[in-house]
Amino acid sequence: xxxxxxxxxVGVIVGLLVGWLGLRRHNAELxxxxxxxxxxxxx
Amino acid sequence: xxxxxxxxxxxxxxxxxxxxxxxxxxxxxxxxxxxxxxPKELYQTLARAQVQVVDVRPDPSENYEGTHIPGAxxxxxxxxxxxxxxxxxxxxxxxxxxxxxxxxxxAEHGKCLGYFVNARNLAGGMKAWSExxxxxxxxxxxxxxxxxxxxxx
Numbered sequence: 001x002x003x004x005x006x007x008x009x010v011g012v013i014v015g016l017l018v019g020w021l022g023l024r025r026h027n028a029e030l031x032x033x034x035x036x037x038x039x040x041x042x043x
Numbered sequence: 044x045x046x047x048x049x050x051x052x053x054x055x056x057x058x059x060x061x062x063x064x065x066x067x068x069x070x071x072x073x074x075x076x077x078x079x080x081x082p083k084e085l086y087q088t089l090a091r092a093q094v095q096v097v098d099v100r101p102d103p104s105e106n107y108e109g110t111h112i113p114g115a116x117x118x119x120x121x122x123x124x125x126x127x128x129x130x131x132x133x134x135x136x137x138x139x140x141x142x143x144x145x146x147x148x149x150a151e152h153g154k155c156l157g158y159f160v161n162a163r164n165l166a167g168g169m170k171a172w173s174e175x176x177x178x179x180x181x182x183x184x185x186x187x188x189x190x191x192x193x194x195x196x
Binding site for chain 1: 046049050053056057060061063064067068070071074075077078079166
């Protein structure tokens with residue numbers, strides 16, 4: 001496999017990984033906000 | 044063999060991570076829907092995004108016509124049978140919606156979740172909106188005329 005293609009793949013994977021971890025962190029904060037707002041799960 | 048496995052491995056990894064991102068994005072949308080909007084946030088949202096505001100307070104002739112958020116559509120109890128056809132046509136279930144009740148009741152908001160794809164609650168309801176000193180309107184609901192352009196607060 002060409003080095004440039006490998007770099008491209010790794011770049012995409014790192015980007016997706018960073019995005020996923022960021023979303024997870026954001027969602028954890030959101031979950032906390034929902035819990036403190038007293039809304040909780042939908043009735 | 045290694046030549047073939049390497050790109051396949053990358054592709055699988057990308058697919059898995061893509062799926063995880065989509066799942067997390069959906070979770071985010073679900074959580075955001077559960078978070079109530081404050082009156083100030085709603086005011087800011089109305090200025091820059093397209094959302095519909097439905098006023099679910101009972102007895103529109105008393106509550107809605109007395110005072111309401113400008114542009115809000117009367118939709119008592121989120122019951123489509125309780126409103127005239129002209130109003131039913133204006134209420135779009137797929138548009139992001141903010142539900143306004145008397146005091147931001149979770150139960151009132153809950154009734155609307157089955158009707159709208161994305162419905163958020165106004166924290167504190169109409170009472171909080173009035174207390175925040177934000178613009179209010181009164182009188183009967185009149186649908187915007189075609190070509191009249193967007194309203195403003």
